[in-house]
Amino acid sequence: MKVLVPVKRVVDYNVKVRVKSDGSGVDIANVKMSMNPFDEIAVEEATRLKEAGAATEVVAVSCGVTQCQETLRTAMAIGADRGILVETDVELQPLAVAKLLKALADKEQPQLIILGKQAIDDDCNQTGQMLAALLGWPQATFASKVTVEGGKATVTREVDGGLETLALQLPAVVTTDLRLNEPRYVTLPNIMKAKKKPLETVKPADLGVDVAPRLKTLKVSEPPKRSAGITVPDAATLVAKLKNEAKVI
């Protein structure tokens, strides 16, 4: 079973992002970039499936600028066997990424595609769902447990009311939630080994996909600053304030 794992290069989760003064977006010049944390979980899960004998090959895919190669090398240091870079300078929106991944899935014929549930830069939470729809494959989003056996995946997913368990016929699309696993620490020998693993580069046009943005960003602005809280002496004062000042009860 081949597993495809899309990995996105995003601003590192430790960085406090700043909005550009002209409101056109977020300033990413000289900012540390890393693999989207949910995608690290996806690569870890695919690697564990391979180590357990359920998968035979793990292929990492990243769509974006040349530097996404670094993200793919990290995926290969965790355990992916090879990487594919779909190289473009165009700002990619979820539908464009889903179309690129669909074209790659048609070519590579994976049995399982494991994505992150969302990218922490745009927080879209759309790509996996769009990809499953384009492929016509079953999907299980927000997975906290995945087992694969006899052409079927059993996925436990986190829903508002608790946990839900789904059985999916492969091929299928799964997206990862935070509690699925704890990604391993990437060791230096594995970083060195990853440098020798195959990395193929293709362009969106090679896959026959038009990646031009469909949505226009009108303005990006900082959220309003939160004002300091106050301490109330007792519950009665709190209730009075909620009733008379905040007017929420």
Ligand code: AMP
């Ligand atoms: P989003 O829908 O943007 O929140 O992204 C959800 C997931 O889709 C991510 O966690 C990745 O697994 C995948 N993805 C999104 N954008 C890209 C990209 N440019 N390259 C590779 N994978 C991506």
